[in-house]
Amino acid sequence: MASKNSKTATRLAHGGRTSNDHYGFINTPVYRGSTVLFENTAALKKRDARYTYGIHATPTTDSLTDLITELEGGAGTVLAPSGMASITTALLALVEAGDHVLITDSVYRPTRRFADKVLAALGVEIEYYDPLIGAEISHLFKENTRVLFLETPGSQTMEMQDIPALVTAAKAHKGRREIYTIVDNTWATALFFRALDFGVDITLQAGTKYIGGHSDIMLGATTANERTWPLLSRTHTALGMCPGTEEVFLGLRGIRTMEVRLRQHMASALLIAAWLRERPEVSEVLHPGLPGGPGHDIWLRDFKGSCGLFSIIFEPVNEACVDAFLDTLDLFGLGYSWGGFESLAIPFDPSTYRSATEWVGKGPAVRFHIGLEDPDDLIEDLDSGFSSLARCRDGKN
Numbered sequence: 517m518a519s520k521n522s523k524t525a526t527r528l529a530h531g532g533r534t535s536n537d538h539y540g541f542i543n544t545p546v547y548r549g550s551t552v553l554f555e556n557t558a559a560l561k562k563r564d565a566r567y568t569y570g571i572h573a574t575p576t577t578d579s580l581t582d583l584i585t586e587l588e589g590g591a592g593t594v595l596a597p598s599g600m601a602s603i604t605t606a607l608l609a610l611v612e613a614g615d616h617v618l619i620t621d622s623v624y625r626p627t628r629r630f631a632d633k634v635l636a637a638l639g640v641e642i643e644y645y646d647p648l649i650g651a652e653i654s655h656l657f658k659e660n661t662r663v664l665f666l667e668t669p670g671s672q673t674m675e676m677q678d679i680p681a682l683v684t685a686a687k688a689h690k691g692r693r694e695i696y697t698i699v700d701n702t703w704a705t706a707l708f709f710r711a712l713d714f715g716v717d718i719t720l721q722a723g724t725k726y727i728g729g730h731s732d733i734m735l736g737a738t739t740a741n742e743r744t745w746p747l748l749s750r751t752h753t754a755l756g757m758c759p760g761t762e763e764v765f766l767g768l769r770g771i772r773t774m775e776v777r778l779r780q781h782m783a784s785a786l787l788i789a790a791w792l793r794e795r796p797e798v799s800e801v802l803h804p805g806l807p808g809g810p811g812h813d814i815w816l817r818d819f820k821g822s823c824g825l826f827s828i829i830f831e832p833v834n835e836a837c838v839d840a841f842l843d844t845l846d847l848f849g850l851g852y853s854w855g856g857f858e859s860l861a862i863p864f865d866p867s868t869y870r871s872a873t874e875w876v877g878k879g880p881a882v883r884f885h886i887g888l889e890d891p892d893d894l895i896e897d898l899d900s901g902f903s904s905l906a907r908c909r910d911g912k913n
């Protein structure tokens with residue numbers, strides 16, 4: 517058993533294990549099931565059994581949620597069938613009609629869609645704010661502000677938010693009700709940023725990414741502190757949010773090796789980001805872990821590490837030449853999501869959907885996920901991509 521003082525890698529290896537309940541086998545098996553039988557009517561009527569119905573919890577889900585709660589230092593964790601479902605659960609747990617919700621303009625785009633389409637239709641007032649606003653956020657608070665939604669660094673554009681300043685402002689506000697803070701912590705995970713220690717109320721992550729780690733599951737995990745846990749737990753049950761048992765098992769399998777994987781993602785991504793920064797075709801590297809890069813000071817102050825995900829902005833160049841760059845890449849796949857063992861690249865353009873701030877990239881932008889391949893091979897691959905870009909730019913084909 518991991519002790520109170522155990523380091524993260526030890527907790528990941530030992531947390532959530534209940535081997536004695538499984539004949540000594542190390543891993544909690546996949547409990548498949550809907551109905552749970554009670555011994556007699558008295559037991560059924562007492563309603564105090566840990567397991568009552570498949571939707572609520574099984575020993576398999578408990579193993580994963582116990583481990584995540586321990587890592588996050590929270591009051592409890594609930595699972596969802598995707599990271600996006602974790603986001604909707606957290607928001608629905610805290611808001612009601614008439615509330616005002618502030619969301620960072622750098623937010624994961626589907627979160628924006630949920631807020632604009634679903635929350636707004638339910639009578640919730642949605643407002644976006646500059647991710648770099650810091651303590652000035654207090655000027656946006658209203659009488660009915662209920663949730664301050666954070667994501668750091670921001671999806672694709674990688675702005676580091678000043679979480680301590682934002683949380684302090686939220687706690688100081690005297691409105692109709694207290695303001696709760698939610699952070700989408702998918703980039704850093706609990707390993708690199710323990711959000712609840714910074715006063716955030718609910719932290720969530722797409723388990724699809726680094727918990728799974730192998731691009732073979734969809735999963736989400738949401739962890740609450742004491743004051744929001746009753747709300748989160750109640751809403752999670754009411755919504756019927758239960759991931760498939762196989763996915764939970766794969767989440768458990770993945771999370772055991774998360775620390776060692778993340779350390780490699782971090783090292784390779786920093787190496788490649790530094791290499792990219794020296795390229796004449798690149799105008800800016802958006803990686804908060806990179807010394808001198810945007811957000812690095814805040815990252816250094818608050819975070820313990822960085823992952824495999826960062827972006828670059830090219831020098832002004834025809835978009836077709838960026839396509840040529842991407843199409844030449846052999847080891848980098850073109851596809852959505854990230855967090856697996858493989859490297860990925862995706863072009864993006866936030867100027868089309870930002871609303872509180874204007875995105876003015878000097879040139880086209882691409883987001884990379886650096887996987888667990890050898891970074892030398894990845895650099896060679898990128899190098900051939902730049903050759904294609906140059907040929908395209910110079911009109912050679």
Ligand SMILES: *Cc1c(COP(=O)(O)O)cnc(C)c1O
Nearest residue numbers: 598599600624700702722724735
């Ligand atoms: C991928 C992602 C999500 C959503 O996770 P899914 O499991 O794909 O639904 C949410 N937030 C961020 C920052 C992500 O990168």
